[in-house]
Amino acid sequence: MKIDDKKRVLREMVLHRRFEERCYQAYIERKIGGFLHLYPGQEACCNGVMEAARPGHDYVITGYRDHVHAIKCGADPKEVMAELYGKETGSSKGRGGSMHIFDAAHHFMGGYALVGGPFPLAAGIAKAIQLKGGDEIAICFLGDAANNQGVFHETLNMAALWKLPVLFVCENNLYGIGTSIERSTAVVHQHKRVAAYNIPADECDGQDIDIVYEHARKAVDHVRAGNGPFFLELMTYRYRGHSMSDSRGYRSREEEEVWKQRDPILMLRDRLITAGAMTMADYETIEKETDAYIENEVTKFAEESPEPRVEDLEKYVLADRESQQPWLTGKAA
Amino acid sequence: MAQIMLWEAIQRAHDEEMSRDPMVICMGEDIGVAGGTYKATKGLYEKYGPLRVMDTPISEGGFTGLGIGASFLGVRPIIEIMSVNFAWLAMDQMFNSAAKIRYMSGGQLTAPCVFRSAGGAAHQLGAQHSARMEKVFMGIAGLRVVTPSNPRQAYGLLKSAIRCDDPVFINEHELMYNMKGEVPDGEYFHPLEGSDVARAGTDVTLFGYNISVHWCLKAAEILDKQYGISAEVVDLYSLSPLDRDGIRKSVSKTHRVVIAEEDEAPVGVGAEVIATINEECFFELDAAPVRVHSALVPQPYNHTLEKAAIPDHEDVVKAVLKLFGKA
Structure with missing residues (x-):
């Protein structure tokens, strides 16, 4: 990555971190309901991979920890926050919520709440790309725990069999909700599990964005060149609990501190300062500007946006309920 | 008006729609080289090739989800579940992904896919091959459910289901594929709603x-x-x-x-x-x-x-x- 790109990405990562922390606050204030899964600690994963890919062009799909992936693809943070507030101006018009952010215009194909559910959908998106002959790829970001679902293996088999242009990114944060990977999974290193399907795989540090980027570039190039699927495992850590109701009683504060010593944002910041590309004062300005943007534009937009109308409760259930198409009316085309 | 068998009616609907629109594909177990357990996809593999007539592994949850994902980008997959009893394994994807996608994305995505499956009780197939599951499917918001009783409906409902922007589940019957009946010679769409x-x-x-x-x-x-x-x-x-x-x-x-x-x-x-x-x-x-x-x-x-x-x-x-x- 060039220095200017790194500076831009640092600013984006600060936005991603602060956005999530603001969500935390809004949840405590009961402005956001339901389940809320936050991303702090894992920012280098999404950012590193998407810097190597083409955000807004390549198709991205993920699980329920999806706000940052949507924003990275090009979704407006204002609309994402409005979605969390359940507002009509939200990215899914308030019908989806935190776990179901979508931005089809930027090829962000959504957040899904069933662990492992996006695996076959990602392969299907890749199948559509293959049929249409485009140069996009499908990128599926999921956690390590999703790999214990049956559809993980079903999907890897089909993706390899049909050489589908799909990159599986495993953000291995070591916990499936409150169960550590050692206690749930016979093979801790996930990239080893895909060898059975003849899918090339790689593993790297998921906290250092430079390392993620280098590995992701090879992975993305492999898929885009028409060589079929690739599996990239990123070793990472989520600072907060699985969701807001999780008090993290299953792991020690010492373990958390060890991971926070290698914070993805601070590592990139310090590297840029050491290289003379920015000063600490520059970084503090970024933080201040980001907080102001989140407060004065993002949160304000969500707060002031209207609720959906109750009259529209059943809107969006079926696509062509009112159409006069022959397949609904039975009259000849 | 020709008298044809119900499986022929289904095959004809596939063929007409696949020749009209390159984004119409079909997938399922044994539907290609083998021609389909009930012959409903006979000859299509030879005509349209393996990219559009996909013999899938026996992974109902996986290939159903794959078809649904493709439909988000405008592909119109006709997904055959060989026996409706196997649909239990695909229901997570049918219900959580296909049926809810339009609503939970605020209208941004739709899943214009067709699920076809042989249901009903045939002869002495026992507890795990005789399920009648229409009661389960008909209670799911965002999913259309139709079930043909004759070749005319089987042809016209499949044609309509392929064109429809919503996911449609077509519940067929194992004992009815050889039933004969009249099907219009020209193109015909049976309305998806009505009786x-x-x-x-x-x-x-x-x-x-x-x-x-x-x-x-x-x-x-x-x-x-x-x-x-x-x-x-x-x-x-x-x-x-x-x-x-x-x-x-x-x-x-x-x-x-x-x-x-x-x-x-x-x-x-x-x-x-x-x-x-x-x-x-x-x-x-x-x-x-x-x-x-x-x-x-x-x-x-x-x-x-x-x-x-x-x-x-x-x-x-x-x-x-x-x-x-x-x-």
Whole structure:
């Protein structure tokens, strides 16, 4: 990555971190309901991979920890926050919520709440790309725990069999909700599990964005060149609990501190300062500007946006309920 | 108008739609090289090739999800689940991904895919190969459910389902693929919503769908000839949404109702039809509606027990005679 790109990405990562922390606050204030899964600690994963890919062009799909992936693809943070507030101006018009952010215009194909559910959908998106002959790829970001679902293996088999242009990114944060990977999974290193399907795989540090980027570039190039699927495992850590109701009683504060010593944002910041590309004062300005943007534009937009109308409760259930198409009316085309 | 078999009608709908639109594909177990367990995709592999006629591994959850994902980008997959019993394995994707995607994305994405599956109880296939699951599918918001009773519907409903922007589940019947019937020579779309009056009558309405329409037609014949009772047979080929207008119209005409279904009570299509009658036209009834349904047992293998578990036209006749105080 060039220095200017790194500076831009640092600013984006600060936005991603602060956005999530603001969500935390809004949840405590009961402005956001339901389940809320936050991303702090894992920012280098999404950012590193998407810097190597083409955000807004390549198709991205993920699980329920999806706000940052949507924003990275090009979704407006204002609309994402409005979605969390359940507002009509939200990215899914308030019908989806935190776990179901979508931005089809930027090829962000959504957040899904069933662990492992996006695996076959990602392969299907890749199948559509293959049929249409485009140069996009499908990128599926999921956690390590999703790999214990049956559809993980079903999907890897089909993706390899049909050489589908799909990159599986495993953000291995070591916990499936409150169960550590050692206690749930016979093979801790996930990239080893895909060898059975003849899918090339790689593993790297998921906290250092430079390392993620280098590995992701090879992975993305492999898929885009028409060589079929690739599996990239990123070793990472989520600072907060699985969701807001999780008090993290299953792991020690010492373990958390060890991971926070290698914070993805601070590592990139310090590297840029050491290289003379920015000063600490520059970084503090970024933080201040980001907080102001989140407060004065993002949160304000969500707060002031209207609720959906109750009259529209059943809107969006079926696509062509009112159409006069022959397949609904039975009259000849 | 040609007389063709039901599997030929399904094959013709596939062929016409695939030749019209390169984004229409089909996928499922043994549908390509082998030509389909019930021949519904015969010859398509040779004509359209492996990219569009996909023999899938035996991974129902996986390949159903794959088809749904492709449909988000405008591909129109016809996904065959070889036996409806295997659909249990695909329901997570059908319900959580296909049926809900439009709503939870605020209208941004749709899943224009077709799920076809052979359902019903065939002969001595036992507990895990005889499920009737229409009752499960018809309760899911965002999913259309249709079930053909003849080749004309099988052809026209599949054509319509492929064109429709919503996910559609087509519940076929293992015993009906070789049934012959008239199908229009020209292109024909059967409406996805509604019901068909299969036989007009004045004294009692017999509601059926899929195979039970044939029990009803046979019963109506007997009731007319032997008992002088004029039965109307209404084919509820659309189970979701149910045709509330069609139900009301017929009940308002005959004032008596028998519902024949191959699925089990409690919690079946009949219960939903009776609830609909209560809501739409309760005061039109001259007698409490009666449902004829399968026994609530895992399907037995033994032939005699299996016959005892599933109703037929004689049970429909008996129910009507009881309704008229003649039994």
